[in-house]
Amino acid sequence: MTRVLVTGAGSGLGNNVIRSLRAAEPALVVVGCHADRFLLKKSDADVNYLVPPSHAAAAYAAALRRVVARERVALVVPVSDEDVRVVSRHRRRLGARVFLPRHPVIELCQDKYRVSAYLRRCGVPAPRTLPVRRGDDMARLFRRLPPGRAWCRIRRGSGSYGAAPVDTPAQARAWLRLWREMRGVPATEFSLCEYLPGRDFGCQSVWDRGRMVLAKTFERLAYFGGGSQPSGVSSVASLARSVVEPVVVDVCRAAVTALDPRGSGLYCIDLKADAAGAPHVTDVNVGRFSLTTGLYDLIGKHSTAEIYLALGLGRPVEVADPYDIAPDHYLVRDVDTVPSIVHAEQLFEGITDLR
Structure with missing residues (x-):
């Protein structure tokens, strides 16, 4: 057993x-x-x-x-x-x-600035990201980014930890000062990157020695605690939808291949689209499952947990098409409730609409 x-x-x-x-x-x-x-x-x-x-x-x-x-x-x-x-x-x-990627890959991916800079050097779409060297450096950093809003965030962590959109260098400095004074986080733990206004995607994929074995994609539509955060968002979706977006999978495949041509393990990648709709890699969470694993594993032909378990134990795995699609399933979550997964056609079953 x-x-x-x-x-x-x-x-x-x-x-x-x-x-x-x-x-x-x-x-x-x-x-x-x-x-x-x-x-x-x-x-x-x-x-x-x-x-x-x-x-x-x-x-x-x-x-x-x-x-x-x-x-x-x-x-x-x-x-x-x-x-x-x-x-x-x-x-x-x-x-x-x-069943993990190589340790240097893990160290690289857990630094949001380093992984973004690396992917851009490899030609993989990622937001331009700059390291913060000191708190009074914001005016210079803003000049190096595209005009308009920027995204200020802590280089490590999950759940949009320490992240906020900023429109001016003064706002960025105030955000850094707040985190330094209230949480003891130094300015050097932050990065500043270009703001991407488009759709918010997630892709969970399982790899074996450089081969994508299974990939599933979803789109975040609403967020836990988004209304109480300056960013308005979180990596944890309260409402998500399974989607068919081959371009998202293509970008993720390019990212993982750039990180390790012989990579194995889990790669859970977050992507945001730019104003033209093109997805860019914003986070590469390696070696662990996404919190949206329930949506991935209860729909489609294959379960990412099943494939992960088999490969992790050295069992043979055969998946004809790595992109496992099952569109228009919604994951609905709230605090102290059991998550629900329903297809779009079932959304109004048992509901009387009095709007």
Whole structure:
């Protein structure tokens, strides 16, 4: 009986991954771990372990090794950027398999400035992005970007952490000052990039030694907490729709190939379209599933979790067409409710429209 270890068990992403893995292989034994004892109580795993936080890398890795040995774990599945980074760094000493990109690729992709600059050098569409060297440097940086609004954000993290649109150098300086004074984040942790006003896409793809095995795409239509954030958006969609956008897949394929011609593992890529509608890569989340995995895995011919599990365990996989399309399914989420996935044709079933 196959046994896997899922980090972040009890969190939204951790439990999403556990559900998708179980749907792919019902007999799977899932071992969960988390550093938060309260979230761990919500875990859907069969067995759960309280471990040190992943930012205490040595202690965290040692705890994972103990869990792997005790539970005879075959595959370790990290679910957050920090988990991915630590698991990757210690991959040869965990005692179980991992299915991750090479560590230098992970380090590159987890720096939003570095990965954007690298992709642009490789000819992959990405917003022009500049590093902030000091807080009073904004006027010079604005002059180097296209005229108009810019996007100011922290170079690491997820969920639009520290991100805001800014129209002037003064607004950018004020944003940096707020984060320095309230959160202790120095200006050098930020980047400034061109603002892309178009559609917001996500593409989750699974790769094996340079070959795209499976890819699925969706579009974010509304955001969790968007109304309370200066940016108005988040990487977490409260409403998303599955879409057929071959150009999005083409851009993602070009991005992953540029990052590693022999790449393996998960690549969850966020893209924004420019004013002309052309998609640009804004984030490359490597080694972990997207929070929208439920939408990916409950529709279409194939499940990304199923393909990930098979490849991670060294099993053969055959997918005729890597772009798995199932358009016009909507993912609807809200706090303290079970997410729903409905097709466009079902949206008004059981509803009386009195508008």
